[in-house]
Amino acid sequence: MAGEARDLMNKENVCIRIDGVRKVFNGRNGEMVALNGVDLDIHDNEFICVVGPSGCGKSTLLNIIAGLLEPTEGKVYCNGKEVTGTGTERGVVFQQYALFPWLTVKKNVMFALEMRGVKGKEAETEAMKYLEMVDLAKFADHYPKELSGGMKQRVAIARAYAAEPQVLLMDEPFGALDAQTRTQLQTELLETWQKKKKTCFFITHDVDEAIILAQKVIIMSARPGRIKRIVDINIPYPRTQETKMTPEFIELKNEIWGQVYQEYLEVRK
Amino acid sequence: MDKRNSKSGLADRIPGKVWLLLSFLAAMLLWWVLSIIPATSRAFPNMFKVLGSISTMITRGVLWKDISSSLISVFSGYVLGFVIALPVAILMAWYKPVRFIIEPWIQFIRNIPPLAYVPLIVIAAGVGRKPQIIVITIACFLTMCVTIYQGVINVDETLIKAARVLGATDKDIFIRVIAPATLPFILTAIRLGASVALTTLIAAESTGATAGLGMRIRSLNNSFEPAPMLLYIIIIGILGITIEKLIKTAERRLTSWQEKREI
Ligand SMILES: Nc1ncnc2c1ncn2[C@@H]1O[C@H](COP(=O)(O)OP(=O)(O)O)[C@@H](O)[C@H]1O
Numbered sequence: 145m146a147g148e149a150r151d152l153m154n155k156e157n158v159c160i161r162i163d164g165v166r167k168v169f170n171g172r173n174g175e176m177v178a179l180n181g182v183d184l185d186i187h188d189n190e191f192i193c194v195v196g197p198s199g200c201g202k203s204t205l206l207n208i209i210a211g212l213l214e215p216t217e218g219k220v221y222c223n224g225k226e227v228t229g230t231g232t233e234r235g236v237v238f239q240q241y242a243l244f245p246w247l248t249v250k251k252n253v254m255f256a257l258e259m260r261g262v263k264g265k266e267a268e269t270e271a272m273k274y275l276e277m278v279d280l281a282k283f284a285d286h287y288p289k290e291l292s293g294g295m296k297q298r299v300a301i302a303r304a305y306a307a308e309p310q311v312l313l314m315d316e317p318f319g320a321l322d323a324q325t326r327t328q329l330q331t332e333l334l335e336t337w338q339k340k341k342k343t344c345f346f347i348t349h350d351v352d353e354a355i356i357l358a359q360k361v362i363i364m365s366a367r368p369g370r371i372k373r374i375v376d377i378n379i380p381y382p383r384t385q386e387t388k389m390t391p392e393f394i395e396l397k398n399e400i401w402g403q404v405y406q407e408y409l410e411v412r413k
Numbered sequence: 414m415d416k417r418n419s420k421s422g423l424a425d426r427i428p429g430k431v432w433l434l435l436s437f438l439a440a441m442l443l444w445w446v447l448s449i450i451p452a453t454s455r456a457f458p459n460m461f462k463v464l465g466s467i468s469t470m471i472t473r474g475v476l477w478k479d480i481s482s483s484l485i486s487v488f489s490g491y492v493l494g495f496v497i498a499l500p501v502a503i504l505m506a507w508y509k510p511v512r513f514i515i516e517p518w519i520q521f522i523r524n525i526p527p528l529a530y531v532p533l534i535v536i537a538a539g540v541g542r543k544p545q546i547i548v549i550t551i552a553c554f555l556t557m558c559v560t561i562y563q564g565v566i567n568v569d570e571t572l573i574k575a576a577r578v579l580g581a582t583d584k585d586i587f588i589r590v591i592a593p594a595t596l597p598f599i600l601t602a603i604r605l606g607a608s609v610a611l612t613t614l615i616a617a618e619s620t621g622a623t624a625g626l627g628m629r630i631r632s633l634n635n636s637f638e639p640a641p642m643l644l645y646i647i648i649i650g651i652l653g654i655t656i657e658k659l660i661k662t663a664e665r666r667l668t669s670w671q672e673k674r675e676i
Pocket residue numbers: 169170171176178196197198199200201202203204205
């Protein structure tokens with residue numbers, strides 16, 4: 145429906161198209177509408193952040209795009225093809241890292257390569273390249289349990305990159321990390337994103353994080369989850385922590401925070 | 414354990430081997446005391462009498478026969494129990510109908526002491542080796558099935574999702590995620606199963622066995638010979654702890670990647 149109109153406006157390639165997605169869960173207390181009427185186009189190489197109060201359906205939306213959940217109504221397209229399940233062109237980084245604890249750091253990354261058909265020695269050298277990208281080559285032979293949270297998430301990012309997806313879907317990937325590690329990983333993620341262009345769909349509940357990373361911030365409203373507003377972030381890259389002091393950043397922050405805060409109040413009712 | 418802690422107490426500074434020796438000496442002392450108190454001396458003959466009974470039992474030509482007979486029953490029942498438990502546990506974890514039908518009965522039977530149903534098995538299977546193996550198989554199966562089943566259903570869902578989005582097929586997920594994630598539980602099952610197999614031995618050998626550690630203890634009881642009885646009890650203990658130690662070593666090797674966990 146609205147799809148055609150949007151096509152005319154955007155010359156860029158639409159990588160992911162979300163078309164009228166509705167998701168209803170059948171919970172213990174009857175039906176629960178988690179998402180309703182969600183439309184969104186994600187373009188190639190775009191960095192999109194999604195913010196909204198917890199429980200507004202952010203993870204549900206990400207899982208539907210990933211093909212891990214089926215929408216009740218509506219469709220998701222990836223490169224024009226309907227999404228019916230998971231696909232290697234859509235990588236996911238989970239908040240709980242989801243590293244295989246029985247594999248070393250290097251073997252975790254090799255898992256992604258082997259699933260793509262890269263085998264043996266070649267997989268090993270490739271894996272080391274991705275570990276160098278996140279500055280963890282030294283820890284190649286360590287097990288996940290020996291790493292800090294921030295290091296684990298960097299391995300998870302390296303593993304996601306190793307699968308060479310077109311889109312990276314990230315569900316509050318830095319949510320469990322301390323403030324300092326968090327800002328460090330934000331900077332690193334931006335650097336990687338600029339070096340190896342990739343489409344990023346990044347969920348967070350941290351408004352600062354959303355503005356520093358994204359070209360577009362999507363504010364979701366709760367009950368049922370829907371897109372409330374899309375705010376363009378026109379701050380040029382590279383962005384650093386100093387960017388957070390600039391007037392334009394602060395203005396955007398006030399605006400977005402105000403919108404999100406209204407939703408928090410809605411949820412509390 | 415922490416050697417860097419210089420203020421650690423006396424208990425930490427004495428090495429584990431020395432403690433083991435002290436523990437052994439303490440037990441020997443207790444044994445000796447029991448062997449001279451009139452009230453307990455008949456049940457606890459002193460260690461020289463017990464050691465002497467080794468040669469008595471060898472001369473009677475039963476010691477090795479008893480040990481090997483018991484080990485054959487324990488081992489067969491144990492392996493059979495595992496071979497049945499593994500697929501049943503996986504089916505229970507994957508198919509709800511299988512779980513809902515089988516699980517209540519596993520819990521039910523697990524709480525009945527094997528000794529109670531041994532007569533039924535003898536009626537059904539006759540006497541000899543067969544009922545012994547059946548009793549141990551049942552006991553091992555119940556314990557191992559429950560443990561492995563817990564392992565399979567507790568596989569972290571996120572790991573399966575992570576594998577799937579990386580392009581893993583169902584087969585990849587089974588071999589490369591579910592199997593290694595379940596391995597610690599399988600090893601725990603193997604260890605618990607071994608201990609169940611031994612503890613069930615006495616019940617298993619009350620099925621009219623002609624040899625075996627458990628059977629011999631009963632017959633020595635009838636002829637009132639406490640020294641060899643105590644010897645046999647100690648042999649069962651030594652077998653148990655040896656098997657457990659072996660399995661624990663394997664467990665540590667194979668699952669060193671784990672965050673600490675003890676069952
Ligand atoms: N599998 C599920 N079954 C039932 N309800 C669910 C399920 N997953 C999520 N929900 C519900 O859907 C709503 C949205 O959840 P989620 O997408 O996780 O929110 P968010 O990630 O924004 O915090 C929540 O109210 C949650 O309780």
